[in-house]
Structure formats: C-alpha cells, structure tokens
Amino acid sequence: MSFSQAVFANNRLLAALPHKDREQLLTHCEAVKLDSAQMLYRSGELIRHVYFPTGCLISLMRPVNDSAGLEVKLIGNEGVLGFTLMLGVDVTPFHALVHGSGPALRMTAPAFLDELEHSPALQQELKRYLYVTMTQLAQNAACTRYHVVEARLARWLLMTQDRAHSDHFHVTHELMAHMLGVRRVGITKAANSLLKQKFISYRRGDITILDRAGLETAACECYRADKDIYERILGEEHTFLPHYRDEPIAPHSYSSGMDGV
Amino acid sequence: MSFSQAVFANNRLLAALPHKDREQLLTHCEAVKLDSAQMLYRSGELIRHVYFPTGCLISLMRPVNDSAGLEVKLIGNEGVLGFTLMLGVDVTPFHALVHGSGPALRMTAPAFLDELEHSPALQQELKRYLYVTMTQLAQNAACTRYHVVEARLARWLLMTQDRAHSDHFHVTHELMAHMLGVRRVGITKAANSLLKQKFISYRRGDITILDRAGLETAACECYRADKDIYERILGEEHTFLPHYRDEPIAPHSYSSGMDGV
DNA sequence: TATCGTCTGTGCGTTAGAGCACGTACCGGC
DNA sequence: GCCGGTACGTGCTCTAACGCACAGACGATA
Numbered sequence: 001m002s003f004s005q006a007v008f009a010n011n012r013l014l015a016a017l018p019h020k021d022r023e024q025l026l027t028h029c030e031a032v033k034l035d036s037a038q039m040l041y042r043s044g045e046l047i048r049h050v051y052f053p054t055g056c057l058i059s060l061m062r063p064v065n066d067s068a069g070l071e072v073k074l075i076g077n078e079g080v081l082g083f084t085l086m087l088g089v090d091v092t093p094f095h096a097l098v099h100g101s102g103p104a105l106r107m108t109a110p111a112f113l114d115e116l117e118h119s120p121a122l123q124q125e126l127k128r129y130l131y132v133t134m135t136q137l138a139q140n141a142a143c144t145r146y147h148v149v150e151a152r153l154a155r156w157l158l159m160t161q162d163r164a165h166s167d168h169f170h171v172t173h174e175l176m177a178h179m180l181g182v183r184r185v186g187i188t189k190a191a192n193s194l195l196k197q198k199f200i201s202y203r204r205g206d207i208t209i210l211d212r213a214g215l216e217t218a219a220c221e222c223y224r225a226d227k228d229i230y231e232r233i234l235g236e237e238h239t240f241l242p243h244y245r246d247e248p249i250a251p252h253s254y255s256s257g258m259d260g261v
Numbered sequence: 262m263s264f265s266q267a268v269f270a271n272n273r274l275l276a277a278l279p280h281k282d283r284e285q286l287l288t289h290c291e292a293v294k295l296d297s298a299q300m301l302y303r304s305g306e307l308i309r310h311v312y313f314p315t316g317c318l319i320s321l322m323r324p325v326n327d328s329a330g331l332e333v334k335l336i337g338n339e340g341v342l343g344f345t346l347m348l349g350v351d352v353t354p355f356h357a358l359v360h361g362s363g364p365a366l367r368m369t370a371p372a373f374l375d376e377l378e379h380s381p382a383l384q385q386e387l388k389r390y391l392y393v394t395m396t397q398l399a400q401n402a403a404c405t406r407y408h409v410v411e412a413r414l415a416r417w418l419l420m421t422q423d424r425a426h427s428d429h430f431h432v433t434h435e436l437m438a439h440m441l442g443v444r445r446v447g448i449t450k451a452a453n454s455l456l457k458q459k460f461i462s463y464r465r466g467d468i469t470i471l472d473r474a475g476l477e478t479a480a481c482e483c484y485r486a487d488k489d490i491y492e493r494i495l496g497e498e499h500t501f502l503p504h505y506r507d508e509p510i511a512p513h514s515y516s517s518g519m520d521g522v
Numbered sequence: 523t524a525t526c527g528t529c530t531g532t533g534c535g536t537t538a539g540a541g542c543a544c545g546t547a548c549c550g551g552c
Numbered sequence: 553g554c555c556g557g558t559a560c561g562t563g564c565t566c567t568a569a570c571g572c573a574c575a576g577a578c579g580a581t582a
Contacts, residue, residue, distance in 0.1 A: 062399040072399040087388040093396040127348040135354040138323040138333040141402035145442045181406045
C-alpha cells in the first residue's frame, strides 16, 4: 500500500514522524471515510482500531450515568483516537463521536501496538500527545467550572475551526449544546450574541467564522492555554529522539551532571 | 538505605511492585515529611522530585489565569506525584499543594527516570496509573459541570477519607471551597446540610466522618466511577508484566489470532 | 481576663443557567 | 403547493450559586 504525501501530511502526528517510521506505519493503515454521528468508540468497550484523522473531527465524551455526558477532548488532524492503548489498556473510557465527516487513516489495535513497540519516535510523539491531552483535560474541567456559555462556545468554535481548516463547517445548536453540556437554548442565546457582534454567521447548521480575532476576545483564556501547551510540547520546532531523556523539552532542563547515567 | 515493610507498604503503587524492583527503587528514596500548605510544584516549573505519599495528601490544581484554579486530582498513598515525567516532559502543568501533612518517599527526577528505564514493572504500573488519572480528569470535568456543591463535597470528603485512612482529618471550609472552586459559604451551606443529616461532624477545621454509607448516598455517582476505574485497572487482582500486550486487562481481549505477532 | 485572629453561620440582592413550552422559519419530498 | 421534519428564537418560572457584608463562636496568646 502506498500513500501520497498529501495523505499523511494531513495528520500532524504522522507528519512529524521520521520518514522511515512513517512509511512503516502507513503500510498498516487503510484510508476510511468517517460520517457525522458515527460512534467509533463506546465507553467501556474494547478498542479495535486506532484512527488518525486527516479531514474529520472526533469528540471524546465522558458519559455521566446514562446521560449525554460532556465533551472532554476534540480530536482533529493534530491528533489520534485510541491513544489509551499505549497505556496498556485496550478499553476506552470515552465515547468517540464523529461530528464532521471526512477521511481518516485507520489501523487495527494489534498492528498499532506492534508498530509502537518498534518505533521509539512514535512512542516519543505519543507520549507528548498524552501529556498535552492530560493538560487539556484538566484545563477543560476548570473552564467548565468557571466560564460562561458564550465564552466556552467561542472557544469551541475556534478549536473546531483550527481542526476543520476552514472557516465554514456544519454543526447545529443542538449538537454544540450536547458537547458543552448545556441546553440548546443556551447555545442559541450565546450564538445570537456572537452573531450580533458579527463574529460568526449561521443558517440551519451551517456556521461561518467571520471574525477570528473577535471570537478570540469573546473566548475564555482556555483557548490560548490549550493552544500554547500544544505548541510548546508538539509544535514545529520540537525534535524526535529515541529517549526523552536525551533532550528534555523544558524551558530549563537538568544539567547533564544531575542526570547521573 | 533500607526501609521497613511498613514504609513502602503504605504506598500502594510501590507495594504492588515485585520485590526486586521495589528494593531497587527504594535505594534512591528518602523519607520526608510534608507539611500542610506546602506547594511542591508550581504549574510551568521544572519537576525536581517525584513523591510517593505514604501518609500525606496532595492536591493537583490547574490554575486559571492568575486565580485560584480548580483541584483536578487528589493524590494519597494510592498514587504518585510527578507522573508526567514518564511522558518525557519535565515540566508540570499543575500546582501541587499539600493539605494533609504526613510522610512521603521522595526521589530525584533523574533517579526516577533511570529506575523507570530499568523496571518494566514500574513502567507497567505507572502506565495504568496514567490511564486511571486521565479517566478521573475527564470524570472530574463532567462532575464539575453537572453536580451540585453538596454532592461534590460529599464525594470530596469520601475521596479524602479513603486517602487519609482515618475518619478524622483537618480541613477548613475555606480550603474545600478552594478545591471545588466555589465560595466558602457554598461549602458552609453544603457542610451544614451533611451535618444535619448526621453524615459528618466538624468543629473549626476538624472534620469527622460519622456515616460513610450516608455520605455515599449524598455524593454523586462520580465517587463510585472513580473508585471503580481505579479498582479495575490498579486493583489487587491485577498482575505485573513486562509488556502490556502479554495480558490485556480488558473484560474481553483480542484473541491471540488477531495479535498477529 | 481581655484581645485578636481564625473559623463558621446568616442575610441580603443579583445572575447564569435550568426546565418547559410554544412559535417561527426553512427545506426537501410527495 | 401542501406537509412534515429539522433548526432556531422567545418567553416564562425556578433555582443554585455568586458577591458582599456582617455577626457569632471558639482558641490561643498576652
């Protein structure tokens, strides 16, 4: 199987891998198209496939009791679905809901684990992705606690746009309410406010971002916090090493003398 | 350096390690006493030490802007502080605040990383701990969103009691408000309700749990969810393997035929 | 015994959001 | 061109929690 540059380049995690590791990984991948409202994972179930989104959007939801639950992480072409596999647990604690149809690369869980074992670069990349994810989960908890719906909505729209790579996408108030864990009318009210400020426009589920800068002022600081942590840990400038200890990515790092190995 | 059974047995993560790995790890540990209100980590700073609590309580807080922030994880003798090191990032995204003075075992970050590299059992254990932590972070976000203060307080008291291993501990309304991200009077009101139901009693910061079962009915289901995920992934019955793939811990797992390696 | 700091309780008005219900506007299909 | 489903808007009441302020209650120390 062979994939064009365009295909893997659309997933930043894959694009960041060394050529050889990536090629090896891609031999196990198949291109699939994911459709909106598809439920890829259900909390508590076995992970059968790992997905590298290239042009779709996936929400991780943590269910509360039997109810709707709350979106805890948004995955686009900057990430991967199924990362908990690398922690040695093949059961997912989250629902994974597609809401932005598009292509993804998919591989079976066993193939993924096998590749992971043989690719230190992939391990490295995914460990950092895990770190970013943990931080974002915590950030999200705090955001959910402190910030009003309008700010959270603005943040969500920005995050979605970043991953959709387009200023136009399809999503209803109903769905956004589901994600943010609020009533539909709560979204309607907040969206209307953003509309009046001419930051966005929408019509029956078709949302257009008109003014990104405006949206950023309307959003809580969590948007920047999330983005900063991603850039710092997984941004363009970082390098790939077989062992993280060889090059700490901290602003300051241990002197080699302290390392003692 | 040599530690008695009593010392390491007080940390469940250490106690779960094979004898040899544990002994090796302990040679690098020093026993320290942590005091209430001590700030072990500050978000964004370098991790210098890893702590295995044996008789103290540590809260991980995610700061929002410059403000107080929100508690995102409670660490007692079932866990470890500094786990993000194993993800190859030596900067912590959380504040770590002691609020329950007591002993802990401490080792330097480089020593920890060195031991980690040479102990598959420790890797295994920490990966599972990470999985549990991620799930709890997500659960916490949902809880914070949906549940009322009284239920969240009951949950927090139960979690604290589990880690304090005593039905009596010291913590003021002010501090609990800080943890849950609510006003002090919010805690006063909720605590008063629990008091009237005779689930707890308190006097100037000295809290006593009178009726655990009662508290559990007052708490949201998140308490059980957290506990369940911990037991399932890190509970007594689980085994230690150099590679997770050798024995999936899922309720169902891949047939060896699927594994293909 | 008096005093001061810490901890807890109460009493306002205010507000974001919940829950429920209904009205309207658009679109596609028969 | 009617009709039914989907999506959005509005209008109410209700409540948990906020912000602020102050009052009481205990405990250590002078």
